[in-house]
Amino acid sequence: MDELPGALGTSASLALRLGQAVFSTASLLFMCLDVEFYSYTAFCFLVTIMGLVIPWSLALALVDMYSVFFKRSSRQPGLMSVIVVGDWVLSFLSLAAACSTASVTNFLVSSTKLCIPKLCSRYQLSATITFLSWFLSLASSLFNLWLLPSV
Secondary structure, three states: OOOOOOOOOOHHHHHHHHHHHHHHHHHHHHHHOOHHHHHOHHHHHHHHHHHHHHHHHHHHHHHHHHHHHHOOOOOOHHHHHHHHHHHHHHHHHHHHHHHHHHHHHHHHHHOOOOOOHHHHHHHHHHHHHHHHHHHHHHHHHHHHHHHHHHO
């Protein structure tokens, strides 16, 4: 149980964290390539949440790198609790941002007068990539939650 793949301090966790950072950065870039995203609250919410997910994922990727390369465990009860709570909060916020962005984009696509097709496709791509980031975040959350009682 100590070597649960995907839990903090493993190479799988490092891969999950780097994937989260890459997908969150890509989502943020696709959303911010246009200045008009400020017109919609859901898009601003997505940018805000992805702006929180990126440093969180990179910081935990650094912790994983330290644990993997120097063979030192960073699993302390207080630290694990903070990481599990942070993962769950950011996971739910990422899901909310992805869903709200997808719904607003769907509305904009259905009413063709409100959105230029090139912009709508960027918004759709950003929402899709946010769902991928959320999926990786959920996986990290579940692995760390599973590990929490054994710490």
